[in-house]
Structure formats: C-alpha cells, structure tokens
Amino acid sequence: MAAAGIAIIGGGPCGLTLARLLECKGIDYIVYERDESENSNRAGGSLDIHAGTGQHALREAGLLDGFKKYARYDDTAVTIADKQGKRLLQMGQNRDAPEIDRKDLRQILLDAIPKDKIKWGHTLLNAKIGEDKRPMLEFTNGVVLSKFKLVVGADGAWSKVRPMITPAIPQYSGKIFLESKVGHENPLYETTVSRVGPGMFLATGVGKSIVTQRQGDGTYRNYFGIQVEENFFRNGVLKLDVEATRRLLLSDFYADWAEEYQDLIRHATDLRVWSLYTLSTEDMNWKSVPGLTLVGDAAHLTIPNGEGVNLAMTDALKLASKIAEHGIEDVNRAVQEYENDMFPRGIATIAEGRRMEKVMFDEDPQAFFQALSDAAAQ
Ligand SMILES: Cc1cc2nc3c(=O)[nH]c(=O)nc-3n(C[C@H](O)[C@H](O)[C@H](O)COP(=O)(O)OP(=O)(O)OC[C@H]3O[C@@H](n4cnc5c(N)ncnc54)[C@H](O)[C@@H]3O)c2cc1C
Structure with a gap:
C-alpha cells in the first residue's frame, strides 16, 4: 500500500x-x-x-x-468557594485565554x-x-x-x-474526576445557571473538589475530584449502576458538603470516569x-x-x-x-x-x- x-x-x-x-x-x-x-x-x-x-x-x-x-471570552471567570458554599474569590475575568x-x-x-x-x-x-x-x-x-x-x-x-x-x-496519581452533564432538561439547570453563570465554579476542601463549568451550548459539566485506588469505579460500583455511585458519593465522599453541592450529585444522570495519570x-x-x-x-x-x-x-x-x-x-x-x-x-x-x-x-x-x-x- x-x-x-x-x-x-x-x-x-x-x-x-x-x-x-x-x-x-x-x-x-x-x-x-x-x-x-x-x-x-x-x-x-x-x-x-x-x-x-x-x-x-x-x-x-x-x-x-x-x-x-x-471563542468564549466571558467564560474565563472562575469563582472559588469552600465546601460549605462560602464564596472566597473571583478571578480570571478578561484573561486572554478564551474557552x-x-x-x-x-x-x-x-x-x-x-x-x-x-x-x-x-x-x-x-x-x-x-x-x-x-x-x-x-x-x-x-x-x-x-x-x-x-x-x-x-x-x-x-x-x-x-x-x-x-x-x-x-503512573496513576490516585485521583480521578467523575464527570456529569447538566443539560437544559435537567431539573437543576436553572439553579446552575444562577449559581454559576458564565465560566467556572470551583469548590475545594479536604482532599476533594467539585468543578462546574459552562459549555458552548449553555449546558454545564461537573467534575467531582476524589481520591480512590486505581480502577475503583471502572471495575466497581459505577460499572454496576449510576444510582449506586451517587449514593456512595453522598455517603462516603461529600457527606459534609453543602446542599448545593450534594444536589449536583443527586441530579447526576450520567457519570464518566477520568482517571488522572502522569x-x-x-x-x-x-x-x-x-x-x-x-x-x-x-x-x-x-x-x-x-x-x-x-x-x-x-x-x-x-x-x-x-x-x-x-x-x-x-x-x-x-x-x-x-x-x-x-x-x-x-x-x-x-x-x-x-x-x-x-x-x-x-x-x-x-x-x-x-x-x-x-x-x-x-
Ligand atoms: C478531565 C480532563 C480535563 C482537562 N482539561 C483541560 C483544560 O481545561 N485545558 C487544557 O489545556 N487541557 C485540559 N486537559 C488535557 C487535554 O485534554 C490534553 O492535554 C490534550 O487533549 C492533549 O491533546 P493531544 O492531541 O495530545 O491528545 P488527545 O486529545 O488525547 O488526542 C489523541 C487523539 O488520538 C486518538 N487516538 C488515541 N489512540 C489512538 C490509536 N491507538 N490509534 C489512532 N488514534 C488514536 C484519539 O481518538 C484522539 O483523537 C484535560 C484533561 C482531562 C483528562
């Protein structure tokens, strides 16, 4: 050939x-x-x-x-909050790094x-x-x-x-992001629009994080950042069912996080694993x-x-x-x-x-x- x-x-x-x-x-x-x-x-x-x-x-x-x-120049803004939902910092507006x-x-x-x-x-x-x-x-x-x-x-x-x-x-870092989408049809959509608006909302605290980011079509993606052993979700609970994964996230990972974050988990209809390797x-x-x-x-x-x-x-x-x-x-x-x-x-x-x-x-x-x-x- x-x-x-x-x-x-x-x-x-x-x-x-x-x-x-x-x-x-x-x-x-x-x-x-x-x-x-x-x-x-x-x-x-x-x-x-x-x-x-x-x-x-x-x-x-x-x-x-x-x-x-x-290029979405209005999506460069980042809001940082803690796990109780307290807004701590807003940054990134007008950065020449459009999404x-x-x-x-x-x-x-x-x-x-x-x-x-x-x-x-x-x-x-x-x-x-x-x-x-x-x-x-x-x-x-x-x-x-x-x-x-x-x-x-x-x-x-x-x-x-x-x-x-x-x-x-x-090498596996010991960390993953679980990604879920918040589409226009999601009951949490309007709340997410008013909570996040343009750009990214990043909540962090005690070895975990949650990132919510607006996409080009106005929908949002959540990334739940947690620490688990390699292939924990791929081989385990997520493979079995999304509902069981939601329960596990609420009980074992985000139990002491504010309601606004727990709602993101309750309304996650799809979950995709991004294992972090380097x-x-x-x-x-x-x-x-x-x-x-x-x-x-x-x-x-x-x-x-x-x-x-x-x-x-x-x-x-x-x-x-x-x-x-x-x-x-x-x-x-x-x-x-x-x-x-x-x-x-x-x-x-x-x-x-x-x-x-x-x-x-x-x-x-x-x-x-x-x-x-x-x-x-x-
Ligand atoms: C959760 C997550 C969030 C991220 N967020 C950001 C961010 O906000 N900003 C940023 O700069 N970077 C981000 N990154 C990193 C970014 O995605 C990568 O650095 C970037 O995509 C690298 O581009 P690439 O073309 O080298 O590889 P890739 O984007 O991985 O593209 C590889 C291509 O090769 C193809 N391919 C793979 N295997 C084969 C094969 N065997 N034969 C033929 N084709 C193959 C794939 O289908 C794909 O099209 C993120 C990564 C992750 C995991």
Whole structure:
C-alpha cells in the first residue's frame, strides 16, 4: 500500500494542528485516527486556549479568526468557594485565554485539512521497526503500513507509538474526576445557571473538589475530584449502576458538603470516569529514534493543569517549523532539534501538574486558593 511522507497517529488537537501546519507548508502527511468518523461522539469538555501558545499556533495555522468566532471570552471567570458554599474569590475575568468546546476546536482544524488526508477508523494496534529499518504500523482493521519517513505519535495518554521510543509508562496519581452533564432538561439547570453563570465554579476542601463549568451550548459539566485506588469505579460500583455511585458519593465522599453541592450529585444522570495519570519528569530525556517522535499528551502526559492542549498545539507548531526548516530529507535532524526543545517544556508541565494536583487535593484548601491567586497575579 502506498504511503505518505509523514504519518500522524491521532487526530486530536495536537495531531490536527500538526496536519494543518504541514498542509500550509506543502509537506506530505496523512492522519490516522481511531474515531470512526468526524461525527463520532467526542468526549471532553471546554478548553481554554492561551494567547502565547494555543492561540499562537492557531495564528500560524491561519485559523485564529475562525477560532475567534467560537471563542468564549466571558467564560474565563472562575469563582472559588469552600465546601460549605462560602464564596472566597473571583478571578480570571478578561484573561486572554478564551474557552472553546473540544468538538468546535476539532471542527475548525478538520475544515482546514483536505478530507482525504485523514483516515478514520484506523486504531493503531502496534508499531515496530520493519526489515527496511523504518517504522511499520499495524492497525486493528487489518491495515499494515510502512515506508514513512516519519511517524508522529499524537495519540494521547496511552500512545501506541511511545513504546518504540521510550519505556516510560504513565503512573496513576490516585485521583480521578467523575464527570456529569447538566443539560437544559435537567431539573437543576436553572439553579446552575444562577449559581454559576458564565465560566467556572470551583469548590475545594479536604482532599476533594467539585468543578462546574459552562459549555458552548449553555449546558454545564461537573467534575467531582476524589481520591480512590486505581480502577475503583471502572471495575466497581459505577460499572454496576449510576444510582449506586451517587449514593456512595453522598455517603462516603461529600457527606459534609453543602446542599448545593450534594444536589449536583443527586441530579447526576450520567457519570464518566477520568482517571488522572502522569508521566514523570525523568521520562523527558529519551534518545532520539530515527523516523519516530511524540507530541502532546503522548510526549508529556500530565495531571490537568490548564496547559495540556496549549502545549500540545505548541509541540505541533515547533515540530512543523523544524521539518520545514530542514526539509523532509533531513527529518531526523528536525526531530532531534524539536525533542531537545520540547523536553524542558515537558518537564515544566509535568512538574506544574504535580503541583496543581497537590494543592487541588490538599487537606488545606488555603493552599489551592493561594496557588490560584498567584496564577491570576502573573
Ligand atoms: C478531565 C480532563 C480535563 C482537562 N482539561 C483541560 C483544560 O481545561 N485545558 C487544557 O489545556 N487541557 C485540559 N486537559 C488535557 C487535554 O485534554 C490534553 O492535554 C490534550 O487533549 C492533549 O491533546 P493531544 O492531541 O495530545 O491528545 P488527545 O486529545 O488525547 O488526542 C489523541 C487523539 O488520538 C486518538 N487516538 C488515541 N489512540 C489512538 C490509536 N491507538 N490509534 C489512532 N488514534 C488514536 C484519539 O481518538 C484522539 O483523537 C484535560 C484533561 C482531562 C483528562
């Protein structure tokens, strides 16, 4: 089967930004994405796109004006409260970090790439070095491809490209977010609108948190942040039923939280688990492997700290620029220079994720308020 110059595994924000940038520079590429189509139901909520990183990448990709049509500048506000419901701090208004729904960001990028440049329904099963010393890609649909000058792992937390480059394995942090939606039809919807309004409402206290965030269509998502052993919910109570999970959250995790928070649990009709995994700062030093590299979460997965998608798009920009500078014939040099530049960013974001994790789940909520106040003052 004929192959293109660059294979990008994963059509998330990072892989698609890279694709668009290569498209602009006239460099040959193909994206392989596990979703069945561009209409596949995408998980994940709203993302804040920062001026110097995510927005910069979009500007270089010629997509900043398109982004601004969706960008929600009034959703940057954050209200912080304690578990009794006492409002402690309001911050983030007028930050140049507008919110956009993940699905809208994806659509902007998809609309900027020819349709035949993305192969849907291609889940990478494994990758290995073939007899010609080039990466060979095996997909779950039976397709096997090789002869790429470069394979870029943009396939997120559980990258199948990563093991070809580094033995690094994401470690479980002991923390999860349980996500639930508050749609227009939810009896709690009107109360949530008046309680949260635009932006985000973040309640924290004694090793737990609850985040409520407005989405582009005016609905809300709640994230219940708690500490449990690995796969506790996946294998256990949530697998059995949502009602049992609600009861458990109320009795074992949020029993002493104010009624307004407990109501969020009582009205949660769907619950999805986001287990928080991270790579370590020591993982950020692999020896460059010819014909292969990693970008975004595949390279430097961290605990969510508000930077993930922004750094992912920055990786895409840096890698595309290096490939354009050195040309596809000298792609390994481009990769080496990209990786040397990326490692310090990876180390910084993993360390910052660890710091955020510690303060967000601290026994003393004051540490979290201080961290947010410091961030707001920068
Ligand atoms: C609960 C939660 C909240 C977050 N909130 C924020 C936030 O507010 N701001 C922020 O900046 N970041 C946030 N993040 C982090 C952010 O989502 C990631 O950093 C960002 O999505 C990384 O982009 P990516 O393209 O590298 O990876 P992903 O977004 O994970 O995309 C990977 C793509 O690869 C595809 N794929 C995966 N495996 C394969 C395979 N084997 N074969 C083919 N395709 C594959 C996937 O379908 C997907 O399309 C949050 C993360 C979590 C878990």
